Amino acid sequence: MNLKCLLVLPILMLVGCKAELVTQLNASDINNPDSNGKVLSANMYVTLMDGCFHPETGVESDGLAEANGLMFNLFKQNHELVSCQANDDLGLEYTANYKVDVVLDTIQDKKSPESKTGMVIIANNEQGYISLQLDDNLRKRLKARTEELNMLELESVFVLNNDLAEDLEVHIPSSYVHDGKSLKAHQLFTGWIPAGKGGEFWASDVALDALRDSGVQIYSFVAKPKE
Incomplete structure (x- = not known):
C-alpha cells in the first residue's frame, strides 16, 4: 500500500484513505483544580485498504505495519493499538484504532502538566476557554x-460530555456540527448540550491548519451551565 495513504495525525485524510482523531472532555473537569494533570484517552482511527493481518500467516499487513511506524514516529512508544477490524462484511475497508493519551490542564499557573505524547487540553479559565495544544516537537x-505528503485533509472531532445536572451552553468556533441529517459549517456555533448528553464537533480546515502551524486548536470559547 502506498505510504502516502497512511499518514495518521491529529487527523489526516487522503483521497481513499482516512484518519480521525477523537478527543473527549467531561464538563465537570473544566476549571476543576482536582482534574489538573488528569490523563484523558484520545482515539486515532486509521482506515486501511489492505486488511489488518495476512489471512494465512497472521503477520500484520503492509498498511498496518506502515501505520504503526508512523504512529511511533509521531508519538514514540506513547501509543497503543487497541484494535484493527473490518468495517464491512466484504472486507474492503479496515480501521485501526490507536489510543493516545492527552493530559488535562485546569489551573492557570503559566505552566502545563507534563505530557508524554506532547498533547494537552487547556480548560483553565472562567470563560470555559478550551483548546488542544501540541508541544513544539x-x-x-x-x-x-x-x-x-500532499492531497491530505485534516479531520479532528471534539466530544464534550455534559456530566453536569444542568444544560450546558457552548460556543464552538470554526467547526462542523451535525444537525441530524448532515454536517453543517459554522463560523461560530452557539447552542446547548442537555444534561447527561454529549456534543460532537468537527474542526474546519482553518482550525486544523492553525493546529499544524501554531500548535493550537480552539475547541470552545464558552461552556457554562444554563441559568
Whole structure:
C-alpha cells in the first residue's frame, strides 16, 4: 500500500484513505483544580485498504505495519493499538484504532502538566476557554508530514460530555456540527448540550491548519451551565 495513504495525525485524510482523531472532555473537569494533570484517552482511527493481518500467516499487513511506524514516529512508544477490524462484511475497508493519551490542564499557573505524547487540553479559565495544544516537537513532526505528503485533509472531532445536572451552553468556533441529517459549517456555533448528553464537533480546515502551524486548536470559547 502506498505510504502516502497512511499518514495518521491529529487527523489526516487522503483521497481513499482516512484518519480521525477523537478527543473527549467531561464538563465537570473544566476549571476543576482536582482534574489538573488528569490523563484523558484520545482515539486515532486509521482506515486501511489492505486488511489488518495476512489471512494465512497472521503477520500484520503492509498498511498496518506502515501505520504503526508512523504512529511511533509521531508519538514514540506513547501509543497503543487497541484494535484493527473490518468495517464491512466484504472486507474492503479496515480501521485501526490507536489510543493516545492527552493530559488535562485546569489551573492557570503559566505552566502545563507534563505530557508524554506532547498533547494537552487547556480548560483553565472562567470563560470555559478550551483548546488542544501540541508541544513544539510534535507540531513540527505533524507539519513536516503534512507538507511532505500532499492531497491530505485534516479531520479532528471534539466530544464534550455534559456530566453536569444542568444544560450546558457552548460556543464552538470554526467547526462542523451535525444537525441530524448532515454536517453543517459554522463560523461560530452557539447552542446547548442537555444534561447527561454529549456534543460532537468537527474542526474546519482553518482550525486544523492553525493546529499544524501554531500548535493550537480552539475547541470552545464558552461552556457554562444554563441559568
